[in-house]
Amino acid sequence: MHSNLEARSSSWPRTPGFHPGNQGFESPTGYKHLILFVMAYHKSSKKRIRSTETKRVENRYKAKTARNSVKKLRNTKDKAEAAKELPKVVSMLDKLVKKNIIHKNKASNLKSKLTKTVNSK
Numbered sequence: 001m002h003s004n005l006e007a008r009s010s011s012w013p014r015t016p017g018f019h020p021g022n023q024g025f026e027s028p029t030g031y032k033h034l035i036l037f038v039m040a041y042h043k044s045s046k047k048r049i050r051s052t053e054t055k056r057v058e059n060r061y062k063a064k065t066a067r068n069s070v071k072k073l074r075n076t077k078d079k080a081e082a083a084k085e086l087p088k089v090v091s092m093l094d095k096l097v098k099k100n101i102i103h104k105n106k107a108s109n110l111k112s113k114l115t116k117t118v119n120s121k
Helices: 005-009 041-076 078-098 104-120
Strands: none
Touching: 041 078, 041 104, 078 104
């Protein structure tokens, strides 16, 4: 087995995005980040990359919105307002579970803790 990358790179299989020169870069914190540029050759794979990115951004937005709603509900001082807001947040969490954005157990734990919090106010 060769010890350095230069010696091994010629024996490695050629895959899209791999090049021995893609060694990454040093970040200011000292970690080495590997950069691999994936080059799509097929029309369907190009579309898959676009649609995946669109879904990723949308899912991040929905998850962040839900987290903000949960925080807002936890920090609410008024019990009546919290009780009115609880079903909306529970519904939002259920929708995230349905679309596989968060795990069902996480949503269940959040709903349970939020209900306890609202009832204790």
